[in-house]
Amino acid sequence: MEPIQRSWMTMSYSSICRRVTKVFGEFFKGRCGIKPQPGKVETLSTVVSPKDYKRLWSLLGLLSFHRRFVPGYSDKVQPFQELTNNQKTQSARRDSHEVAMRQVIEDLANADYLVAPDPDAQLVLNTHATQYVVGAILGQVNDGRMEVTEYVARSSLKLNVIRTWEKESYLWAVEVLCDQVGRLHTAKTHPGR
Numbered sequence: 011m012e013p014i015q016r017s018w019m020t021m022s023y024s025s026i027c028r029r030v031t032k033v034f035g036e037f038f039k040g041r042c043g044i045k046p047q048p049g050k051v052e053t054l055s056t057v058v059s060p061k062d063y064k065r066l067w068s069l070l071g072l073l074s075f076h077r078r079f080v081p082g083y084s085d086k087v088q089p090f091q092e093l094t095n096n097q098k099t100q101s102a103r104r105d106s107h108e109v110a111m112r113q114v115i116e117d118l119a120n121a122d123y124l125v126a127p128d129p130d131a132q133l134v135l136n137t138h139a140t141q142y143v144v145g146a147i148l149g150q151v152n153d154g155r156m157e158v159t160e161y162v163a164r165s166s167l168k169l170n171v172i173r174t175w176e177k178e179s180y181l182w183a184v185e186v187l188c189d190q191v192g193r194l195h196t197a198k199t200h201p202g203r
Contacts, residue, residue, distance in 0.1 A: 079161070125157045132151045133148065135183055143164070
């Protein structure tokens with residue numbers, strides 16, 4: 011408690027031993043990890059597809075806040091990323107944009123808990139790359155089953171920018187997750203199309 015008091019933060023004593031605590035719009039649930047708050051995801055499901063440039067950026071920002079819960083996030087929002095280059099959002103919209111938005115929201119609704127890294131568990135890094143997206147999943151093996159600790163992804167708007175897919179995906183993932191990769195047990199790459 012002393013470090014918290016020194017940093018001018020306050021904490022209610024009743025919240026210390028709770029099994030479920032809300033933190034920044036997500037559930038923090040003790041040893042299980044974190045998961046998107048169901049109320050926030052339910053609100054997202056009522057969002058209307060953006061009709062103008064400003065609302066498009068607002069939606070992308072909102073979805074990006076929860077990106078760590080969505081595997082392949084960059085790949086799934088690629089249609090929206092393409093729209094950000096076009097100021098005439100209304101005329102450029104297609105059905106694929108609505109499908110992409112609903113897919114990300116559905117993935118958030120079905121998101122599993124992301125667990126905190128266990129220093130004694132074996133870490134497994136899975137990387138994947140396509141022509142447009144590089145992504146990785148960092149997981150750990152606990153009691154013989156795989157648990158996800160983090161999803162990371164990045165996309166490129168230009169065609170054929172990511173050329174050496176397999177090497178690029180692995181090196182990028184190691185760079186992003188460098189604080190945990192020091193004890194990496196297994197690394198797998200899955201080149202895409």
